Amino acid sequence: MQDITEYKIIEFSKAILIYGIISAILIGLGVYSFFTLEHEGHWLTGMNNQVVWGVPHMFAIFLIIAASGVLNIASISSVFNIKIYKPLARLSALLAIALLTGGLIVLVLDLGRPERLIVAMTTFNFKSIFAWNIFLYSGFVVIAALYLWMMFEARYNKFSQKVGTFAFIWRVILTTGTGSIFGFLVAKEAYNGAILAPLFIALSLLLGTAIFYKVLFWMNKGLNIPLGSEIILRFRKLLIYFTFAVFYLTILSHLTNLYATKHHEYEFFLLFSGNIYTILFWIGQILIGTFIPLLILYSKNFSTTKMGLLISSALIILGGFFQLYVIIISGQAFPLDLFPGYTESSSFQDGIISPYTPSMYEFMLGLGGIGISALIYIFAIMILDFTPKSLDNDALKN
Numbered sequence: 284m285q286d287i288t289e290y291k292i293i294e295f296s297k298a299i300l301i302y303g304i305i306s307a308i309l310i311g312l313g314v315y316s317f318f319t320l321e322h323e324g325h326w327l328t329g330m331n332n333q334v335v336w337g338v339p340h341m342f343a344i345f346l347i348i349a350a351s352g353v354l355n356i357a358s359i360s361s362v363f364n365i366k367i368y369k370p371l372a373r374l375s376a377l378l379a380i381a382l383l384t385g386g387l388i389v390l391v392l393d394l395g396r397p398e399r400l401i402v403a404m405t406t407f408n409f410k411s412i413f414a415w416n417i418f419l420y421s422g423f424v425v426i427a428a429l430y431l432w433m434m435f436e437a438r439y440n441k442f443s444q445k446v447g448t449f450a451f452i453w454r455v456i457l458t459t460g461t462g463s464i465f466g467f468l469v470a471k472e473a474y475n476g477a478i479l480a481p482l483f484i485a486l487s488l489l490l491g492t493a494i495f496y497k498v499l500f501w502m503n504k505g506l507n508i509p510l511g512s513e514i515i516l517r518f519r520k521l522l523i524y525f526t527f528a529v530f531y532l533t534i535l536s537h538l539t540n541l542y543a544t545k546h547h548e549y550e551f552f553l554l555f556s557g558n559i560y561t562i563l564f565w566i567g568q569i570l571i572g573t574f575i576p577l578l579i580l581y582s583k584n585f586s587t588t589k590m591g592l593l594i595s596s597a598l599i600i601l602g603g604f605f606q607l608y609v610i611i612i613s614g615q616a617f618p619l620d621l622f623p624g625y626t627e628s629s630s631f632q633d634g635i636i637s638p639y640t641p642s643m644y645e646f647m648l649g650l651g652g653i654g655i656s657a658l659i660y661i662f663a664i665m666i667l668d669f670t671p672k673s674l675d676n677d678a679l680k681n
Contacts, residue, residue, distance in 0.1 A: 288370040290668035298505030299661060306657040313651010316644040317392045328645050333637035334615045339393035341607045342649025345490070346386030346656060347420070348461055348483055349603075351454040352491020354379040354427065358454075361447030367517060367679050370671040371495070372443075376431045377669050378498065378660060379454075380424055385656030387420060389649055412463050419457040426450045435667070458484045465610065473549050473614030478539060482532040489525035490603045492518060493596035498660075500593045502670065511676035515592055522595060523580050530573050533606075549617050552636070553609070560613040563605045572602010612639055 293299065320327055330337040357375035360368035391400055407414045430450050433443040462483030465474040496518045503510040537554065540546035553560050576595040585591030616637045664670050 289672045290373070291670055291672050292666070292668050293506060293664045293670055295665065296506070298501075299665065302501070302505070302657065303661055306654045306661065309650045309654025310658065311651075311654075312647040313389075313392075313649075313654060316647035316651065320644055320648070328642050329640045330645075331637060331639070333618075334612060334639040336611055336615060337393075337639070338608075338641040338645035339389050339648045341604070341611050342652055343386045343390040343393070344461060344611070345604060345607055346382045346389065346652055348458055348487035349490040349494055350379045350382035350386065350423070351458045351461075351484075352487035352489065353382060353495050354450060354454050355488050355491055356495055357430065358447060358451040361444045362451045364444070367513065370674060370679065371499075372447075373431065373434055373669045374498070374671075375495065376427045376434070376450075377663050378495065380427050381656040381659040381663070382494070383420065383423060383427075384659060385652040385654075388655055389652035392651075393648060412460060412467055416457075416460050416464070419453075419460050423453060423457050426453050454487075455484060458487045465614065471614050471617075471619070473553070473610070473617055476536065476539065478532065478536045479610075482529070482536060485525060485528040485532050486603060486606065489522070489529050489599060492521045492525055493599040493603075496522075496592055496596045497600075499674070500589060500596075503589065503674075506670065508670065509673045509675040510589065511674060511679060512587065513676045513679055514674055515587060515589060519580055519586060519592055522592070522599065523577070526573060526577055526580075526599065529606075533568075552617055553613055558636075560609050560616070564609050567605030568602050568609060571598055572605055576602070615639075 328337055354375055356368050357372040357379075359365050360372045394400065404417060407417075409415070426446070427450060430443070430446050433439045433446045459480045462480035465471070466476055466479040468474040499508075499510060499514070499518075502508040537550060540550050552558070553564060555561065576598045579585050579591050579595045579598075582591065585594070616639055618635055618637070
């Protein structure tokens with residue numbers, strides 16, 4: 284079915300200027316961090332022999348799974364034929380490409396030897412999930428670009444549902460692959476669980492929806508794009524569903540670990556030992572990222588307002604950062620069980636919980652990836668007609 288939504292190219296404005304300056308500053312911080320670490324070495328970071336994936340990896344994985352989740356809006360319109368989301372499909376695919384690009388750039392720049400990426404791209408070990416992810420990530424960009432082509436070209440609108448279905452399947456596999464990076468690590472007690480794959484899929488849907496709404500809010504306030512109550516109610520429902528899904532899978536993951544005796548020490552370390560990970564889990568992930576957003580989303584005074592949904596989305600995004608920090612960092616900080624049933628120690632701190640304090644360079648590098656994603660979005664909407672002229676209730680009924 285041909286798309287009859289009216290779109291427009293965004294002209295240069297004060298909002299674009301401010302947004303562009305902020306994006307450029309974030310990119311500048313990332314560039315400065317990269318060249319400093321490239322020159323001085325990774326000793327400037329908080330990473331060590333045990334915690335080798337630090338805050339930059341957290342930012343990278345956040346952007347990658349958010350890219351998969353943000354494409355869900357286009358999938359709802361094309362695959363499930365819910366017409367109210369049709370005007371958002373172009374923006375959905377654009378944001379997916381932008382977020383994935385920003386995440387992959389952070390991932391590459393944090394390698395320490397980014398020029399050796401060519402080795403990973405030409406020499407494959409297909410027993411490694413990392414090798415499979417190279418194909419998944421690059422394929423995702425190609426499929427999303429093809430999806431956009433089908434949506435932009437009126438002659439090919441009839442193929443958008445088929446391409447959208449393929450993109451939907453691909454992004455589910457992509458997020459499964461990202462979650463499997465940790466699920467397949469049998470040596471780490473915090474990981475090594477098949478439930479991490481569906482947890483990452485649910486988290487991607489939640490973060491993608493929250494980020495998409497923040498973009499819609501900015502379009503409404505900065506670009507004067509009317510935003511009707513119907514789209515607000517739809518996004519409210521999506522946020523509620525996905526928040527409960529992530530919460531349920533989180534509980535299920537920890538109950539599964541508590542059932543297995545070998546995971547008891549890690550679960551006690553994470554949930555009850557009072558360390559930074561315990562605080563980030565209960566206060567950051569559960570309270571700030573789950574309970575408070577749900578209270579706002581169910582509040583009679585705030586649940587149907589633009590600002591109420593914006594605050595909920597911001598808290599959900601913050602909670603997502605906390606959750607990824609807990610998953611990625613705590614799993615490395617907890618010592619490897621090299622000899623089950625025995626206690627070991629050495630000059631390499633075997634059997635000891637590894638300390639990790641991220642440096643400002645790690646945060647700067649991660650923020651640089653967000654800046655890149657934002658700048659791609661800005662340039663795209665000023666060059667091509669991605670943006671609907673209106674998202675009010677009357678426009679969404681057409």
